[in-house]
Amino acid sequence: MSAVPLLMDLPDAAGLTALAGGKGAGLGLLARYGLPVPAGAVLTTAAYHRAAAETGLALLPDGSDGGALGARRAALLRAPLPDAVAYALEQAVRERGWTDLPLAVRSSAPQEDSGSASFAGIHHSVLNVVGAAALADAVREVWASLWTPQAAAYRARFGIPEGEAAMAVVVMPLLPARASGVAFSCDPASGREDLYVIEAVHGLGEALVGGLVAGERTVLQEDPVSGGFAVQRRDGGGQAVRVLPAQGGGTRREPLTLQAAPVLDDARACELAALVRDAAHALDFGAPWYDLEWAWDGAKFWLLQARPVTARPWHTYPALAGQNAIWSNGNTRDVVPLPMQAMDWAVSRGLVDLLLEAGYRSAGFPLLAGARRARLFNGRLYLNAAFIQWEGYDGFGVSPAAMNRLLGGHHPEIRVTPRDWRARLKGLAYMLRYLVRTPALRRRGREQARAAFDICRRWRAEDLRALSDAELATRLASAFPHVQAQDGLLLLQGSSGGNLHMLLELVERYLPGQGHSLVAALMAGGEGSVSARQGYELMAIARRAMADPRVAAWLQAGAPYDFAALPADAPFRAEFARFLDTYGHRSVHESYVRSPRWREEPAYLLDSLPALAAVDHAALVRRQREAAAAAWAQLAAALPRSRRGWARQLLKAARDETPDRELARSAMTAYGEVARLRLLEVGRRMQAEGMLERPDHAFDLLPWEMEAALHRRLAPAAFRERVAERRRRFAEWERHCAADVIEEGSAPPAPVEGVDASAAAGGWRGIAVGTGHVEGIARLIDHPAEGARLGAGEILVAPATDPGWTPLFLRAGGLVMETGGYLSHGAIVAREFGIPAVVNLPGIRSVLQDGQRIRVDGRSGRVEVLA
Template identity: 30%
Template sequence: MTYINNLGDVGQGDVAMAGGKGVGLGGLVQAGLPVPPGFVLNTAAYADFVEANRLQAGIRELDSLSPLASPQDYEDASNRIRALFAGGTMPAAIATELGAAYRLIGDGDAAVAVRSSATAEDLPSASFAGQQETYLNVVGAEALAAAVTDCWASLWTARAMAYRAREGIGPDAVRLAVVVQRMVEADAAGVMFTANPANGRRDQILISAAWGLGESVVSGTVTTDDVVVEAGSGRVLSRRTADKEVMTVVADHGTREQPVPAGRRRQPVLDDQAAAELAGYGTRIADHFGAPQDIEWARAGGEFFLLQSRPITALPEPAADAPDTWPVPYPKGLYFRASIVEQLPDPLSPLFADLIDGSVSRSLRALMAGAIGKNVIGEDDVGLPTINGYAYYYYRTSAMLRVTAMSLAAMRALIRGTAHMGVAGWREYSHPRYERVIKDWSAKPLGGLSGEELLEGVQTLLDAGTVYYTAVQSIIPVAATSEISFRAYYDKLVRRNGDAPAQTFLLGYDSEPIRAEKSLYDLAAWVRGVPGLAPAILNAPTPALVESQRTGVPPAAMDQALWGLWRPRFQDHLGRYGHAVYNLDFVCPVPADDPSPLLETVKFYLRGQGTDPHERQRLLAARREEETGRTAARLGPRRRAAFLRLLRWAQNAAPIREDALADVGLAWPLLRRMLLELGQRLVGSTVIAEPGDVFWLRHRELRSAVEFGLAAPGAPAAVAITGADRPVRAAAIEERRMLWRGQAKASAPQLLPESRWMERAFGSMMPAASQQQPGDVIKGTGASSGRVSAPARVLRGPEDFATMVPGDVLVARITTPAWTSLFAMASAVVTDVGGPLSHSSIVAREYGIPAVLGTGVATQRLTSGQRIRVDGDAGTVTIERGPRPADGGSA
């Protein structure tokens, strides 16, 4: 039996024999990089040791703990398994080969490093870093054999066993190899990431360095110097030199820690030249393995040695630095993140930014011209420019003054429904016109349209949607005024101690988001009635169901007959409600494109979670009518008439507002299909790499491609186009995405330019509170009463919906009607943007859960899993520290 393999003979396919660390080192040797000489004692040695000492049955029995077992249970099991190894005897054949290999690298008395190399370690999917042991400065064959046995036993440390249990890896699926290398008595050491883990940038290399051996860096016992180097050029981009108090050094046996000499504590471990040299090795390693790497390195006598290389796991997508200044493009104007901008919480994609600016400007000028006169707003007076990618409503200062002076005329137009304003304008003009535009373009087969026609359709549909949204904005003041008027009258002139709050009279009505929720609940109820269908859907991974919905091919967990029943029913739901937007930017899929969140909601109901929305609505309506009758009965004729008149006004307006908002995205499924059709054609012409890249083009670039015939059906590959009209390659698209991710980390000011007078004049009108909120209490607007203590779940968009756990507090920048399905799982709602009359507040009140809206900073300050207390009465969110409150949760 051969138990020894030279490092240079270990290839990428040898994980089962040499473990992840052995494979990584083998790759470094084959790439010609400086690696200390050594060998691998392969997994066959581990297997034969376990068999010879009859350990497997005991291991299997002790390593059968649940992932939820206590840390002490894991410690007890680990100690017992490691005692089995300590009592074992190394077979003579293994000891003989190990001793011979050791003598070849050091005449039998060399100091070596002995490192564990597990078969489920240093993999792209899970690193298992630090789960097994390393022994340094091992001298002599007897000490080496003991260190090897200790390495084998370290496969069963408590932390390794718990890690594998969480990952679903059983005891029979793992083995351990051992890497033995000549010891490098390093004067400096550390780790190097060939991509920056802080921002995901693949063009930046992060080096952490300390004096002495690298174990202090890996274990985290020393503060390191951190140097960021530009990949390729070797230019140092930034450095942080730490006060390094301790270092790990070689001792007589093993290692020890000692103080860093005073003169070296604040001295950089690597100068710029050394950092560039090391980064050059990092670039070679990443190129060799074809993926970003996490590398351990050491330096001795001015030479670098590479001790380990493994793939970086969980590397974020590359992101630029978050912006910290907010320069305005036009100085003589005011900038607001309100109105339509509330539906644009993230930085805009380039194509949407280019198209929406002019579209909003045209729709707003047309509406205002019809309502208060053609000369009030000029062509350059309003717009929707972006600052650091974020959309802002822009008003030239003079135009803002003219509009303010005409506010009474605008109010009269609103009440009369002039220029498709107000409820009547929405019902009789805006909504029918929007539907007609969509119907006309839906009748045209996309494959037969030219590039020019597709681009025309995109602009026409976006303009129709913008006009519709502008008209919907005129409904919001009606709804707000009606509810505020009713609440004021009721609270001041009607309500007595012990009476129901005003919101009781406004709940239990149907609206489009509530109808969509009931549709999903009814779909789940129907599924339970079809034999075999519920388990088939629950067992099918959601991505597989989404793909099957798109292709028509049933997933593996479902037969054709069940699929034939399910697919049309779910498709019918998507046809009615799949246009609800999570975000107005058309780069974001709507449920019709990606129904993953809706499928998760169906599964939620199939598991018996949530409440029946029909019954909830019935109870709310019954209480509303009971309270209305009781209150009206005790009022005199005049107060009763005023009470009922204001009540009916508020009751009629609120559901209409939700209905109107829910249909803003009616054109979005068709609009996105048109853009993706253009994208598919541009892929065929080699202008972009994939259809979705079309969203990251500038409008002029897309227009140029269309004009050059590159978006025509069957167009040839792009030829030499120069100047601004050249094809956009993958690097430019990725650079824009990287910039967007950096911008998304910022918290955009509500008002620009930032000044005290702007805050005093307009701050109270903004849908978000101040971003300057230090401390553990975040203030917002209480929009639904109640108090809850529960974990936060910060959701950036539908891509995060699957992480929502029933009972979590839903924390988001905004919620639109498309988010309604999550309210069934949430114990409370917290948003950055919104107020007491926003969608979030209305739905939260329907569900009877607390809501604090318009905090401005919740998604920046809170993290998922963090326990918070939401007080919907006080309008506060408190970050809880220390022990849980005595009430144990909800209040």
């Protein structure tokens, strides 16, 4: 076993917090990730422990009183460095050519610059250190700062035992800084994530960091479409200070004449913001909120320190102040149940806001600027349920409870005050604007969806290997802005539940407690969505395929499917090719760019054909029509004659809207397939140049990192390091379960309850999203690839579903899902197929047994185990 090093280069200190301290470990990571960090070394905590042992610190009195602390400081300042430590320092300075250079000697305690404690300004740093003797003095000063009253008080505040106190020291040449300061990858005052804040002074930044001068503050806003930055405002004068050696040691600060020009002009401020974004996301793309010290030497920006922002407030609506942020994956887990890679999150983070804002923008509702509705926890996508509830309530009067049922998930309701007549009048105005403006926008959305399939067909046909790196970079950079400009498509995907909600309210008013089940039955009579149509078309192909003995034998032989062995004159060839041409962009887990599409890997579809051929399509259609007719008869009997016309109008609108949501999803997935092909081509090129081990590791990169690769702005090792760390973290995310609800704030989190295993006798109640009831065998399916286990008429019990599960819906007699709401994909398709379905039963798969006989009541939302 090798000895613990006393001194190491910064890149070797990457992530070794216990040995190199927070500052040293963070700078080491930045260096490994290819970011501009000055050459430096870390005197490790092992050196401190050796000095403490030789100085006899353990023999001095314990305690945080002034006498005990003073004795420890005096002992460290008085004693010479241990011989091995002094030799390591002298050798490092000599070998690096730093003998006559002014050095910066900075503290780096293990708890420093962590996510919970920054120790900002607590420990000591020394600048302009020249020569071996001065360097030894500076190191002792830094060590001794561990035992000041303020350091002891800070540790006590965060519950850090005195026995864990230790200190590493970062040593690096002092940069000839023309400007320096700190920069934040968020607004630390408001918590806004789209704002970057730069504090700058002329010369060295120690006076700014130490609070001795007020710097020039520049606030920049990130453009979610282009990824660029724009200066929003600039405050302060950026007082200039020169830091010089003082007689008798230490430093002195001398004011300089400040020029009229800003410390950083707009172009340089934008350049620095881009660097800060890259550094913050390299360190943690899921929580990229960092405070970084920087310096500019007249030609280049350098990073001198990185620490997480430890007290970022929640940027929220005034009405939600004092309440918790409620993060839920009750709806998102339906389509993105797995951890996200960097590229998926980079796209989803901004797209979620655009989708959820689309309807409110058309209504003229004043959305909170800079609001973020999506977060990653353990790599999974969560939505801000508090925002969604508040905007629905304040905008359209939808109660938090009703919004929760639409959204899905077991999260608490926000506290709201009753709406007075002014609020109701505003809400009526929003609703009228929504009703007037959205029909035209929906028509445009359908046109944009149809156009998307043609556009993507052309884009897929392009020979990507023939493109230059610059041309490929242009293709990547233009794709996301193109999708974001599809305003109608965004509305279809993100705002297709308004009329459905009004229909639910109307039914509940006249038939209390039956709204969800009756509306589910009514919706079964509408025109099928694209997800349903692809299922019906696949079913028709299956029947014809199994009617051809040659094709049936080929299919029943199973994977691997060799199309060359299929008879050349079999009509199935052309039929299946046409299906893939229309629907080949889809797949299981299609929301992830890493998922191969059916066009690439059709085995899942081919596996499902024999079982689909046995499904009685006529019976399925008959069941839908009968359910819809019976539901309408019941509703019409309960409604006053004056309300029936309104009910028909709402039903028609809801039947139009719901397929719109699936159509938009399909179009978005088509764009996702093209993005996958382009990213894989970049990955292939990066692999050829040693930047990646495999082409699909490109999915672990962020958009600007991919652009940097195509323009050769980073060394190959930097990409490998970033990807290796993200893949390690991804594997860790996969090992952890995702909580249903995460609350952040000062209030105690509301308890989140799953199903009660002891309640088997009485059954469990979820959200009724399908019609009718069914008794049958429960078949617990983890992944649609296991679909062969599902017998015809058995009840599919799934964690979540996306369009890739549709072939199983056609065979299932009923559906039970742990997650989902009234607008989730599984709910939409279950209603269309007219199958009994209950969703939003977290933990139900842990209490049901595979093969158990159960009853699913799509009218009451109840699931029961039968004897």
